[in-house]
Every structure is written in structure tokens, then in C-alpha cells.
Amino acid sequence: MKRFMTVFVALTLALALATIATAGGDCECKEAKATGGWCDGCSAGFFGDMVLTSKKLHGALQAKPIPADKLTSLPCDGCKTAIEEDGTCESCHVTFVKSYAFRSPYAAALAQGQPMQWDEKAHAAKKAKGEAADCQGCEAAAKAGGWCNDCSVGFVGSHIYKDKVEHKNARKALTMIQRADRVAKSCESCAVAMVTDSKCGGCKIAYRNGKKIRL
Numbered sequence: 001m002k003r004f005m006t007v008f009v010a011l012t013l014a015l016a017l018a019t020i021a022t023a024g025g026d027c028e029c030k031e032a033k034a035t036g037g038w039c040d041g042c043s044a045g046f047f048g049d050m051v052l053t054s055k056k057l058h059g060a061l062q063a064k065p066i067p068a069d070k071l072t073s074l075p076c077d078g079c080k081t082a083i084e085e086d087g088t089c090e091s092c093h094v095t096f097v098k099s100y101a102f103r104s105p106y107a108a109a110l111a112q113g114q115p116m117q118w119d120e121k122a123h124a125a126k127k128a129k130g131e132a133a134d135c136q137g138c139e140a141a142a143k144a145g146g147w148c149n150d151c152s153v154g155f156v157g158s159h160i161y162k163d164k165v166e167h168k169n170a171r172k173a174l175t176m177i178q179r180a181d182r183v184a185k186s187c188e189s190c191a192v193a194m195v196t197d198s199k200c201g202g203c204k205i206a207y208r209n210g211k212k213i214r215l
């Protein structure tokens, strides 16, 4: 009987350990990284070049595609204008970029860019072979998230921006989203409010341009 109990306890323990091992879920980082998704196993979300720790914040940054047939039949006039000029509808608090709707004007600002064509490795290989080097200004700007005056192009993470104001806004947006992820460690709703220019009901704090406005 004693032996039976030992086996029973050992089996129960093994089962319990197996449950703990799978409780956090399997790692889906590889897929999440490719799609800008969320990995439950690691509690990590991918957004552009950033890895975020708050699932709520990550969710608030996502964009919804607007189907082509819906583009012209939106009930709100503000939205119709905003869609035409990739702008914001102030009454609905939605920003449109390339037929995607964003709750976060900062996520929208980053979405104005094109995936980066600057290839650091290819560039280094060319240089090593003594081939004509690519633009020096771009090389420096790609590293620092700066602007190349010669080519009129700006870099932020892995995107390029052809408009100086768009580039400035994208830089600001990147810094703010990184800050919001740190804020999420104390309050996730505040982090969401920060990136959506809205308020956190629990803390009674409103945010505008990343700054606190006490209610």
C-alpha cells in the first residue's frame, strides 16, 4: 500500500508539473514577430521594431482595414474627409492611413512610412568591395533615426519617410509608445490613454500628446 501511495504521489506531481509548464502557453514569437502580433507564452508583443510588454497597449496600437466598399459609405462626414487626406476625424477619434483605421494617432504616424529600403548589410558589402558607396547622409540617418538632406528622406526604425513633418511625427510617436509601455507596468489603462489621447478612468488622468492633464 505504501508503495502504491508513493507511485500515486509521484504521478500526481508529474501531472502538476506538466500543467505548470504549459500554463504560460507555447512560444509563438516567431509568427508574432512576422505579423506584428502577440506571443502569450512570452507576454511579448511586436510592433514595428519594438517589443512591448503590455497586451492592452499592443491591442490599442492595432489598425483595422476598411473594406473598399465601405470607404465611401461611412456615416460620418468627418471620417469621409479624414479618409481622403489620411487625417483624423476629431469627433470619432479615428485616424486613417492608407485605408486603415487607427485608434492611436501615434501608431498612425508610424504607419505613414514605407518599409525601409536601406540595407545595412548590402551597403557594408558594397563598401568592402570598393564599389561606389551609397549615400553617406542616408547611412548616418539610418543609424540615428535622422534625416538625409541630400535625398530628402528620413529614417525611423525599419521605415523611411519622405516628408519632414511625417518623419518628425514618427520619431515622436516611437518615443511615446516606448514610454507608454513603461507606464503600463504601473497602469495599463494609462498606457492605452497615452497613445490614444484619451483618459484613464481609474487614475482620473487624461492624456494629450503624451502629457498628463489632471481631471
Ligand SMILES: [Zn+2]
Pocket: 026, 027, 028, 029, 030, 039, 040, 041, 042, 043, 044
Ligand atoms: Zn514567445
Ligand SMILES: [Zn+2]
Pocket: 076, 077, 078, 079, 080, 089, 090, 091, 092, 093
Ligand atoms: Zn468620424
Ligand SMILES: [Zn+2]
Pocket: 135, 136, 137, 138, 139, 148, 149, 150, 151, 152
Ligand atoms: Zn541620402
Ligand SMILES: [Zn+2]
Pocket: 187, 188, 189, 190, 191, 200, 201, 202, 203, 204
Ligand atoms: Zn491609469
